[in-house]
Amino acid sequence: MESQTPTLLDLPPGPRQPRYAQALQWVTRPQEFAVRQRERFGDVFTLQFIDGQPLVVISDPEDIRTVFTGSxxxxxxxxxxxxxxxxLGSRSILLLDEGEHLRERRLLLPPFHGARMLRYEQIMAEAAARELDSWQEGETIEMLPRMQSITLEVIMRAVFGIEDGLEMERLRVLLRTMLQETTDMRQMALSLIMGPDSDRLVRRLREVLDPVDEELYRVIAEHRRAPDLEEREDILSMLLLARDDDGQPMTDVELRDELMTLLLAGHETTASSLAWAFEQLTHQPQTLERLTAELRDGDESYAEAVIQETMRLRPVLPLVIRLLKEPITVGQGRFRLPAGTRVAPAIILVHLRDDIYPDPYQFRPERFLEKPPGTYTWIPFGGGMRRCVGSAFALFEMRAVLRAVLTNFDVEAAGGSERIARRSLTLIPDHGGRIRIAKRLHSSIEAPLEAGAAAA
Ligand code: HEM
Known part of the structure; x- marks a missing residue:
């Protein structure tokens, strides 16, 4: 049965500003705006954005548990x-619910299992080395595009299984055009105002999507013909071999939709997190010094804490959304949210709670050496049945890139701290995370031979 969208009267209180004003603040100053509303209304409040649908924001770990463990x-x-x-296409895991979602998740999870990530370490180290080799001493570098170039190459090789240089270059150009278009803010605003199906938008999208789709279907067909599929390490090969509970393989359309999903969910997010890591580190010289020294000694435990702290203070996705099909209660019993409510565990807010993170605005990785992150208090990858499929992949890649940069260069800040800006769905440093290369340590930068085998 379809549930109706509840009106504001049915929902917890929130700001009374017009929805355009709320949307504008949410887009331009997401952290300040969200924190201000929590100070005013408490842990549960209702926002309204351009699409006119109310969004109930929650940030108490108990409420977040309720949503993440809900059926x-x-x-x-x-x-x-x-x-x-x-x-993404209608068969994308991100677009599915209930049984269909579970089927897709069961197919996707095994290739992304943590233990498998070592196999991708060589690819990650090589992609980083290729990018880093051009960095010169004394230059100022905007990290975001450089990190995007690494994460794109990693996805094309590790996920799509493309090894041929020319093929990779052709796809890189097509994907760049498509990614530029789909992460464009104006495009985003248009789609919110006109709805995703508006004719003009769909036509423009098709123009950039069709050539990519053609290429993806070609890659899928090529994989299907490969005689050595079982020996291949890339994720597409594994998805081609995977069977669901009824023994059925994935169709070409499903494979295309999941490849596009993995690209869009995994490329920009990981690159933005890396850009933030360098932005934060270069403005915190003691932390940077400790991390650099430990990585050069081959010790990665502090790197893990640095990544956790980066993702706490600068999560790239501010919140996740669920549409309730039945009522739930939040706010320690104070609010009953009716079916049809859109409820949003706010990553950006729970990470700034001073009852969980003393001095929450301080970048202090040591806090995670003292106490590991909690399931419902550190949620950059979401939680429960929809927790990020690629979290181990992303963490592994971030560590590989931090290691590659800091064992080959001394880096420092290139300006003041950067503000949080928004690019489509992700939060990025407003100048792209600029750093300065103070010293280049090696004349040529190569990936360590068999990085994966060494780590194993
Ligand atoms: C720093 C990097 C990343 C961040 C911050 C991130 C964050 C997230 C979050 C918050 C969700 C949950 C969405 C929800 O609950 O509705 C999610 C889901 C997902 N992510 Fe990631 N992600 C990252 C990297 C990746 C990578 C590298 C991949 C794969 C290559 C990936 C693939 C996915 C997929 C397939 C889902 C959907 C899971 C489902 O619906 O069951 N992500 N991600």
Missing amino acids: AEVMHAGEANVVLGPI
Whole structure:
């Protein structure tokens, strides 16, 4: 049965400003705006954005647990992500709910299992070395595009299984054009105002998507013909061999939609997190010094804490959304949210709680050496049945890139601290995370031979 969208009267209180004003502040100053509302209304409040649908924001770990552990029948995410449909395709895991989502998740999870990540270490180290080799002593570098170039190459090789240089270059150009278009803010605003199906938008999208789709279907067909599929390490090969509980393989359309999803979910997010890591580190010289020394000694435990702290203070996704199919209660019993409510565990807010993180605005990785992150208090990858499939992949890649940069260069800040800006769905440093190369330590930069084998 379809539930109706509840009106503001049915929902917890929130700011009374017009929805355009709320949307503008959310887009331009997400952290300040969200924190201000929590100070005013408490841990549960209702926002309204351009699409006119209310969004109930929660940031108490108990409420977040309620949502993340709620049943798949009650907590729909696919329905809440419908705006991504025209790009990702209707068979994308991000667009599905309940049984269909579970089937897709069971197919996708095994190739991303933590233990498998060592196999991708060589690819990650090589992609980083290729990018780093051009960095010159004394130059100022905007990290975000450089990190995007690494994460794109990693996805093309590790996920799509492309090794041929020319093929990779052709796809890189097509993907760049498509990514530019789909992460464009104006495009985003248009889609919110006009709805994702508006004719003009769909036509423009098709122009950039069709050539990419053609290429993806070609890659899938080539894989299907490969006689050595079982020996291949890339994720597409594993997905081609995977069978669901009924013994059925994935169709070409499903494979295309998941490849596009993995690209869009994994490329920009990881690159933005890396850009933030360098932005934060270079403005915190003692932390940078400790991390650099430990990485050069081959010790990675502090790197892990640095990544956790980066993702706490600068999460790249501010919140996740669920559409309730049945009522739930939040705010220690104070608010009953009716079916049809869109509820949002706010990553950006729970990470700034001073009852969990003393001095929450301080970048202090040591806090995670003292106490590991909690399941419902450190949620940059979401949680429960929809927790990020690629979290181990992203963490592994971030460590590989931090290691590659800091064992080959001395880096420092190139300006003041950067503000949080928004690019489509992700939060990025407003100048792209600029750093200065103070010293280049080696004349040529190469990936350590068999990085994966060494780590194993
Ligand atoms: C720093 C990097 C990343 C961040 C911050 C991140 C964050 C997230 C978050 C918050 C969700 C949950 C969405 C929800 O609950 O509705 C999610 C889901 C997902 N992520 Fe990531 N992600 C990252 C990297 C990756 C990578 C590298 C991949 C794969 C290559 C990936 C693939 C996915 C997929 C497939 C889902 C959907 C899971 C589902 O619906 O069951 N992500 N990610």
